[in-house]
Amino acid sequence: MLLLIITIPFVFGALSFLIRATAARRALLIAGAVLHAALVASAWHTRPAPALAGWLALDDAGLLFLSITSLLFAAAALYAIAFLKREHHDKARRDFDDEELFTNAPEAVLIGCLFLFLGTMSIVCASQHLGLLWVAVEATTLASAPLIYFHRHARSLEAAWKYLLICSIGIALALLGNFLLAVATMNTGGHEMPLLVNSLVANARAFSQPWLKAAFIFLLVGYGTKMGLAPLHTWLPDAHSESPSMVSALLSGALLNCAFLGILRARQICVAAGLEEFTGGLLVGLGLLSMAFAAVFILAQADYKRLLAYSSVEHMGILAVGVGVGGIGTFGALFHAINHSLTKAMLFLVAGNILALYQTKSVKSVRGLSRRLPVSAGLWLAGFFAITGSPPFGTFFSEMTILRGALAHGSLAVGIVYLALLAMIFVAMATVILRMTQGDADGATVSEPWLAIVPPAALCALTLVLGFYLPPALADVLHGAARIVGGM
């Protein structure tokens, strides 16, 4: 079962490189997305058995992130159909910024790499072996780099190059972290210990603490680069703003979570070894730093896709703070990971609709959105309220839970800085987003294809529902996942 969830994307990916007919390939994309989502949904009913001698297993944290990934992929796949219909293939187009001629990558590459991206992320979510986790995280980088370079112009090339290089270096440091962790285990009787999360957690007390600390720092820096924690987030705004919108949605909503899972695994082992305070301090520090960086760059941001990208840096910071303070904050962080993924993916998809009509990413050039694209404008506004954590959206409750955790387990100062940064970002985003929806439109209302509207609307509705009602099954998994990283 678990092997099926992982192999299906690879099989479909290989098929989409082989199939020549465009219509068949698009049907394949939808079929693969639906099949994967259905299999993951069935995992909520009966948890799949571990595979490959325990290397692959779905614990609560893995199931949670796998479900987010699968759901967002389904939304992105539907949206991709609308996107591909809008893109005129085979013809060179003028770039809207610098008048450069460019073409698109072949559709087979886009769809094939989307599937490979899904497959590698599924492995990340399911892997219980730190070595395998590392291999899979690096593989996600490789599968997604061609996606960023879909529009073949100089800017997206620059973004893809930065992404590939910076993330590969980051991940290389995480490999060093894995080696250091292996050194830390050598205290326990001299025999080699497999780097399986379960056996590491069980023996964590006996590990050499200085080496374990060093291992955590390198894992945090390494996976933190991929997750977009400041000051190593520099690839993120470029990659998110230059890639096609459904790819940005997957990068922000699914990929960053996968890197976060890598950090959670490291934290899980350190908590078992009694290093809760040390690792928590580092996480809170990096988290607040990320929020501060994001706040500065969101202020007076002139490009709305970069705005969303910096908002992702902010929310990754919030997740780090939540896990760092521990206790109820951990639950809040995991809940926030869901809310952020749904909301941010939805915002990127809507941004894609805006970009398709206005042909510019500049905030100043987008006016009168509510007249020209009424549905997208409504979603854009709703998304703004959701992403800034306004009630009644789920984000409000998760951000408040993290605040409660910070006040209960962290310190008052952490709580105050956290709240101040949230408020600052709210104001900064409000000025940008409200300006876009209002104003006079110099054009008629445009009808929007339903495939470009339904996926973001569904994601938005889910965030809204999570604000009112947390299904008991989801709450169980959230609490279970929080417990394994030392929270509740």
Added chain:
Amino acid sequence: MGGWMDMILVLLILPGFVMLGSSRLQACLGALALQGMLMGVLPLVSAESPITVRLACLALITIALKGVTLPRLLEKAMRRAEVRHEVEPFIGFGTSILVGIVGLAVSFWLSTRLPLPGSTKPSLALAIALFNIFVGFTLLVTRKVALNQVLGYLVLESGIYIFGMALALELPLMVELGVLLDVFVAVFVMGIMIFHISRAFEHIDTDRMSTLKE
């Protein structure tokens, strides 16, 4: 076996200095190939027990990939991008060598300060690992040509790999192969992108890639 191992390790200092001091990319790629070959032999000579099938496989694949395929791939990228030299690095080649010497000294000093669990004497392998990591970062930070940044990444990765070997860590074969595969695909994709960069920017000077900035 100890003598052989030490010799290979000392030889692994050489490619680092070639890359730091040479502006000719061809020479840098030669150094990369030499490093790859040495890395392949290293697990064979460091083994205390007789050579197993697993070790032999790993050595063979490492030599084939790091010693032959990757340098070839990058050489092809270099030809197609029509670039032969590094252009005005942020620090000069002479200075780079000086930086390398300082890095080597610091690496040896650090390796005496970090006793590995289970041994009291400073490990030569640890010093070489740190030196290669240092060279990798230096190349990444100071070079402008995209190809040299790929070299920097590979040297960094090799340094980390030697670190693993210094500790006699035995990762499962599947993980080792996975790491090698990842590095191979990464360099493959980077090689393709270097070609695109040379077309889009008429040069593979990454310093010109500066549109995306705040």
